Amino acid sequence: MVKETLDAPYSHYLLDAELSQKVDHRTTEEMDIDGFTLMEIAGSSAAKKILQHNKQLQHNVFLCGKGNNAGDALVVARYLLQHDARVTLVFISGTDDLSKDTQKNLKLLRAFDKKDRITIYEKWSGFSAPNNYNFIIDGMLGTGLTSDLRGDYAKAVGWANQQQHPVLAMDIPTGLHPDSGEKMGKAIEAVRTFSFGGRKQGFYLNDGPAVTGTIDYCDLPFPNAYKEDCKTFALDTDWVSLPSYTPGKHKYDSGVLHIVAGSEGLTGAAIMAARSAWAEGLGAIIIICPRGLLSVFEHNLPSVIKKPVGKKEDYYFKESHAEQVQDILQEKESSMLLGPGLGRNTDTISFVEQLLTTTTTDTIIDADGLWCLSQLEEWPKTDQANWILTPHPGELQKLIKDEIGEGHQRLNTVRKLCQENNTTILSKGMPGIIGTPSRKCYLTNYNTNYFARAGSGDVLAGKVSAFSALGLAADESCAAALLNGQQKLSSLQKDTNKIPEPTDFI
Numbered sequence: 449m450v451k452e453t454l455d456a457p458y459s460h461y462l463l464d465a466e467l468s469q470k471v472d473h474r475t476t477e478e479m480d481i482d483g484f485t486l487m488e489i490a491g492s493s494a495a496k497k498i499l500q501h502n503k504q505l506q507h508n509v510f511l512c513g514k515g516n517n518a519g520d521a522l523v524v525a526r527y528l529l530q531h532d533a534r535v536t537l538v539f540i541s542g543t544d545d546l547s548k549d550t551q552k553n554l555k556l557l558r559a560f561d562k563k564d565r566i567t568i569y570e571k572w573s574g575f576s577a578p579n580n581y582n583f584i585i586d587g588m589l590g591t592g593l594t595s596d597l598r599g600d601y602a603k604a605v606g607w608a609n610q611q612q613h614p615v616l617a618m619d620i621p622t623g624l625h626p627d628s629g630e631k632m633g634k635a636i637e638a639v640r641t642f643s644f645g646g647r648k649q650g651f652y653l654n655d656g657p658a659v660t661g662t663i664d665y666c667d668l669p670f671p672n673a674y675k676e677d678c679k680t681f682a683l684d685t686d687w688v689s690l691p692s693y694t695p696g697k698h699k700y701d702s703g704v705l706h707i708v709a710g711s712e713g714l715t716g717a718a719i720m721a722a723r724s725a726w727a728e729g730l731g732a733i734i735i736i737c738p739r740g741l742l743s744v745f746e747h748n749l750p751s752v753i754k755k756p757v758g759k760k761e762d763y764y765f766k767e768s769h770a771e772q773v774q775d776i777l778q779e780k781e782s783s784m785l786l787g788p789g790l791g792r793n794t795d796t797i798s799f800v801e802q803l804l805t806t807t808t809t810d811t812i813i814d815a816d817g818l819w820c821l822s823q824l825e826e827w828p829k830t831d832q833a834n835w836i837l838t839p840h841p842g843e844l845q846k847l848i849k850d851e852i853g854e855g856h857q858r859l860n861t862v863r864k865l866c867q868e869n870n871t872t873i874l875s876k877g878m879p880g881i882i883g884t885p886s887r888k889c890y891l892t893n894y895n896t897n898y899f900a901r902a903g904s905g906d907v908l909a910g911k912v913s914a915f916s917a918l919g920l921a922a923d924e925s926c927a928a929a930l931l932n933g934q935q936k937l938s939s940l941q942k943d944t945n946k947i948p949e950p951t952d953f954i
């Protein structure tokens with residue numbers, strides 16, 4: 449069994465529409481908490497957060513559908529009205545067919561209006577926006593969205609996206625698919641989304657990050673046990689603690705990493721990976737390379753131990769080197785990074801196959817190591833060795849010998865591949881996805897596009913390998929490596945306008 453140590457708090461569970469509805473249904477049925485009460489808690493917590501940040505609200509426009517999402521918006525409207533703000537309500541589908549709790553909330557809202565501060569439009573076509581207002585509150589559609597936006601919903605979304613006024617979304621931006629993060633025709637572009645009872649998976653995939661804005665998680669009294677089927681989580685520095693450096697007594701006590709890398713003309717990747725891993729405070733890094741490349745590594749990596757294999761005229765790995773590499777690996781308890789700059793010689797593919805067939809060392813496979821793996825009929829994984837694969841989308845496609853598509857499809861691919869092969873995968877891209885053998889997946893919530901430059905992958909592989917060598921479990925090594933990059937990116941963006949370079953992430 450591969451050890452998994454990441455343990456996300458419930459606030460970072462990512463629900464899909466089915467699970468959201470199931471949790472909601474069970475709470476009302478089994479806990480006897482009615483939908484109206486849940487709506488009150490949802491709307492009031494959003495309203496309090498809005499009021500906390502904005503003391504002087506004059507007037508707000510509420511775009512409402514006919515389901516419970518509109519009910520949440522009406523609760524917000526009532527609280528803002530109590531704070532003397534004017535309220536304009538636009539019901540895209542009219543008010544005849546509102547859900548029971550939404551109908552009740554409309555009645556209640558009207559009963560609060562003693563100063564004629566509410567304006568109601570019963571359909572989209574007659575709506576004209578007030579001259580001055582603060583926010584557009586989006587209560588058109590939530591998890592009940594079933595198809596591309598129809599009729600006036602699409603028009604209202606189009607209008608809202610053209611306004612200067614910020615949009616605050618109830619539960620999910622209207623038009624965003626809660627599972628896939630795809631726009632269903634169109635989606636409202638929110639600056640803030642109040643997510644009720646659970647963040648939605650779609651916030652993190654495909655178009656999700658571009659339209660969700662800041663996510664405000666609002667708790668609802670949903671028993672935790674009802675969320676246990678959830679297998680997708682948001683990775684966040686809020687709950688993953690990064691390893692801190694503790695000096696060891698001896699170089700071989702504080703993490704040893706073997707890097708099996710290099711072929712003629714392709715030594716730069718291994719150098720970047722080694723520098724990146726070294727920066728995390730490892731006791732020792734040992735580069736195992738074809739003997740012909742020794743001088744390059746001697747010259748560039750003075751702190752790193754080198755163990756060349758083969759003959760002086762060997763400039764790439766051959767099958768015959770595998771046994772010697774295996775012997776070196778057995779000298780010290782370590783992790784192994786296999787791949788940077790290995791090249792694509794047929795003989796190197798056989799070397800990779802032979803080495804992986806025999807090794808029991810925890811192995812991180814990157815770059816050409818992944819390419820070699822993709823050329824094999826079967827993955828030569830021993831039961832004892834834990835693998836972490838770090839493919840970018842193109843490499844992932846090669847590994848599965850099929851198209852993978854964007855976000856949601858990539859998430860499903862990674863989940864399946866990890867389970868079938870008892871392997872951990874760090875799938876690079878937007879978002880970064882960590883997949884584990886237990887089918888749990890973790891999604892990044894920062895702009896990983898900054899890392900789409902040559903060399904960033906080597907730095908990331910170096911970090912994952914370093915954390916593995918320091919003794920972290922595979923899932924946690926990947927998480928620590930990704931969040932390490934996020935932290936470096938945000939401090940760089942705080943301090944300078946410099947365009948980030950891969951070396952900045954070392």
Ligand SMILES: NC(=O)C1=CN([C@@H]2O[C@H](COP(=O)(O)OP(=O)(O)OC[C@H]3O[C@@H](n4cnc5c(N)ncnc54)[C@H](O)[C@@H]3O)[C@@H](O)[C@H]2O)[C@@H](O)CC1
Nearest residue numbers: 472486487515516517589590591592593594595596598619
């Ligand atoms: N009981 C609960 O679980 C809670 C639900 N809450 C809110 O309720 C929402 C879910 O409510 P509902 O299930 O009523 O669903 P929605 O309010 O999302 O909307 C469902 C309605 O939209 C229509 N619709 C679906 N797709 C459409 C499309 N493409 N174009 C136009 N109309 C479309 C449907 O016919 C249906 O009438 C959540 O997102 C959340 O905001 C909150 O009040 C908190 C508690």
Ligand SMILES: [K+]
Nearest residue numbers: 586589620622
């Ligand atoms: K909404």
